[in-house]
Amino acid sequence: MTTPTAPTPTARFESTPEFGLLLDVDGPIASPVTRTVAIESIGRDLTAMANAGVPVIFNTGRSDAFIAEQVVPVLRASGLLPGAPVFTIAEKGAVWAAVTPGGLGEIKVDRELTLPRGLSDDVRALVAERFSALMFFDETKRAMVSVEMTVGADADEYRAAQRDFDAAIPELLAAHGLDQVRIDPTIISTDIEHERLGKDLGAARTIDLLAERGIEARGWFTMGDSRTDYAMADWLHERGLNVAHVDVRPADGIPESAYEVLTSATEAIHDEAGAEFLAQWATRIRA
Structure with missing residues (x-):
């Protein structure tokens, strides 16, 4: 007798999660030295939040191929569920796709x-x-x-x-x-x-992609390692959304902003700082 295969578990997601994550990849998630997701807890914490319904969006200058090769396998290994609200906005808004346990969904390009x-x-x-x-x-x-x-x-x-x-x-x-x-x-x-590309365009595409699924986060954390990454938080704040920005490389200087800017309490930088904040946020979800 053939043993029936258990159905793949699918998460149920609320339409108004407590917060969403809009994340640069190089620096906060992938090490700028190895160009890989080198810290194990990053994949585990991202997946835990996504599976709990937290939108996780990689807003990056990287290509979709980089996300497929370096980020998706980490999420898959951590148990990412089908239908979790995870997307990549690649090439600073020019390319986008859903992220699934099996890889990227349909890849769309703004010609x-x-x-x-x-x-x-x-x-x-x-x-x-x-x-x-x-x-x-x-x-x-x-x-x-x-x-x-x-x-x-x-x-x-x-x-x-x-x-x-x-x-x-x-x-x-x-x-x-x-x-x-x-x-x-x-x-x-x-x-x-x-010249129209940028992290602000990625933020705009993010809101549109989530709206297609009926998701509207009550607040946002953005994260990056360069001054141009602040454009994510700028765009969200200008539209009346609650946002705080995490700077994982503040040595370049923190610009004046109308929203909260967070840095590592341990003075960690790059993916070590990213891992620190992701662990804090995942703990909020697990509590």
């Missing part, structure tokens, strides 16, 4: 915000000709054009090369007649992107 393939080809060639010892071209991006520091490269050498790389980009943009494009360097990468 109006996608840079031309010719620019990608020119940037790829520039990296190969002058910068390949310290950085690589990100082949997984669908809308923006990005290069990233090679894992293990010397950070000071990379920053010097990055300045030269960034200085070469305006000429390529001019050659393609592109004037609505921003160059956005971070500590491990440079993104070349449509």
Whole structure:
């Protein structure tokens, strides 16, 4: 006799959870050194909150492929349930999809915000000709054009090369007649992107995606490691939503804001600080 297979458990989610999480990935969730989710508790706590109905949204400049390869397996291993309110808003709002135990759902791309393939080809060639010892071209991006520091490269050498790389980009943009494009360097990468992209666009897409499921969080925690990540909290606050922002790399300076800004009580940074806050929030849900 064949033993019947137990049905896959499905969480039931309330429409007005206590809070939602809008999270940058590099820094707060994934280590900027290893580019992986290196702290075990991060996946466990994110999954516990998602399974309890807390919206978990990865609002990142990373590609959907990075989320599928580095984040989804961690959530799956921690027992993420089907239907949990988890999404990725990738490439700063240009690409989005639901996150499920089996991977990403339908991947949607805003073609109006996608840079031309010719620019990608020119940037790829520039990296190969002058910068390949310290950085690589990100082949997984669908809308923006990005290069990233090679894992293990010397950070000071990379920053010097990055300045030269960034200085070469305006000429390529001019050659393609592109004037609505921003160059956005971070500590491990440079993104070349449509000027409408940003963490605020990711926040707007988040609210729309949750509305499609009838979910409206009563408050929000946003989290990031750069000044541009504050745009998430800015956008939510400007629309009358209750929000607090966690800065996991406050050494760059904390801008004035009309909402609460939180930093690690232990002076931890990056994913260690991220893990600290996620543990606190997961404890609230488990209580």
